[in-house]
Amino acid sequence: MKIITFSAIKGGVGKTTLAFNYGEWLAKNGKHVLFIDLDHQSNLTQTYNIYDNQDTVGNIFLDRGKVKIHEISAYISLIAGDMHLDDIERTIENKTNKNMFLYMWLSDNYERLNLGKFEYIILDCHPDFSTATKNAVIISNAILSPITPSEHGYNAKFNLEERINELRKEAIDYSTRKSYVTTKLFFIANMI
Ligand SMILES: Nc1ncnc2c1ncn2[C@@H]1O[C@H](COP(=O)(O)OP(=O)(O)OP(=O)(O)O)[C@@H](O)[C@H]1O
């Protein structure tokens, strides 16, 4: 299984569009893809005409309730975004394990939900480096970050690199001192 996160600290750079196209392309090539929508704008979820705010990704962070895996097609499934995910993030702000909820959910539910059948998990993030984004970074093999041709777009690149390096130092196993952050970071030039 490969876990790939689309993230950028700048909005409107193409995270959702590229996540969608990449997942659809993988599915056309016979790969089983699970999308997880971590953006409370839920644009990726809405692309698949899902507007229901029940059993969403929010339950992963509340550590309660069901998380529904919507079967979109034979090769594409999706965990819907939650319009209140920003509020949920604030409720867990003071928990010491707040960056590990996705990691724990994946390992706790791997067998029960047969998550091993997905060759790719693709996460779409809100344009920030919030708790939900940190959770995604910690479980990822790769982060794909679109950058657009502008001064602010270029500066956002360094911002993300720095934030990931900070998280790498912070998110460690306290006994071995090894970091949970093992992801590679790639930038994609978009909208040129
Ligand atoms: N390569 C591209 N060429 C032309 N238009 C693009 C391209 N990539 C994205 N867009 C358009 O740019 C707009 C923003 O894209 P998108 O919603 O994917 O960005 P985002 O980074 O997910 O935004 P947000 O930060 O709000 O989540 C959309 O209208 C999308 O269709």
Ligand SMILES: [Mg+2]
């Ligand atoms: Mg988006």
